[in-house]
Amino acid sequence: MRRKLLDIMDGVDGARWQDEDQLHVTLRYIGEVERPMAEDIATALQAVHAPALDLALSGVGRFDTGSRGRALWAGVTPQDAVAALHCKVDHALVRLGLPLEGRAFLPHITLARLNRGSGPVDAFLAEQGGLRSPPMRFDHLVLYESHLAPDGAWYEPVVRYPLSSPLPRT
Numbered sequence: 001m002r003r004k005l006l007d008i009m010d011g012v013d014g015a016r017w018q019d020e021d022q023l024h025v026t027l028r029y030i031g032e033v034e035r036p037m038a039e040d041i042a043t044a045l046q047a048v049h050a051p052a053l054d055l056a057l058s059g060v061g062r063f064d065t066g067s068r069g070r071a072l073w074a075g076v077t078p079q080d081a082v083a084a085l086h087c088k089v090d091h092a093l094v095r096l097g098l099p100l101e102g103r104a105f106l107p108h109i110t111l112a113r114l115n116r117g118s119g120p121v122d123a124f125l126a127e128q129g130g131l132r133s134p135p136m137r138f139d140h141l142v143l144y145e146s147h148l149a150p151d152g153a154w155y156e157p158v159v160r161y162p163l164s165s166p167l168p169r170t
Helices: 002-008 035-047 079-094 122-128
Strands: 053-065 068-077 108-113 136-138 140-149 152-162
Touching: 002 053, 002 108, 035 079, 035 140, 035 152, 053 079, 053 108, 053 122, 068 079
Parallel strands: none
Antiparallel strands: 053 068, 053 136, 068 108, 140 152
16 A cells, blocks of 8 residues: 555655655544643553454545645545544543544545645646555554654654454354
């Protein structure tokens, strides 16, 4: 899946493409928190129980701010399964006192960040709109710490949480 994404990540002038190790599905953006809350978050996520997910790539799109794009993304399916895991994570964080995430959840993998100097993205979206992949098993979730740098954010894995394997079909 990463290879397929890396193969399409080109063709938009000025886009800041993600590195291979930065590709991930964001379940919940938390934002900046103090160390005690970060530790509580790490503990609370241990209580999230969900089955492993078989996810596939499904199309591309962009997030916009006003009249310009701010990011290019690849969609993942099945969206309902990812949304259910998102809800479990979100509710675990709300129990700690964090607010519900205010924006609609769209399961995706961010491919590139855009800025005022980025070129047009319409050709990329048209060419890659049919992006598909076979399903791949995701058997864990990861709590990342985000670090801001002049050339964009990079993500450091902090804790890895296993997702349970579904029971075999009989």
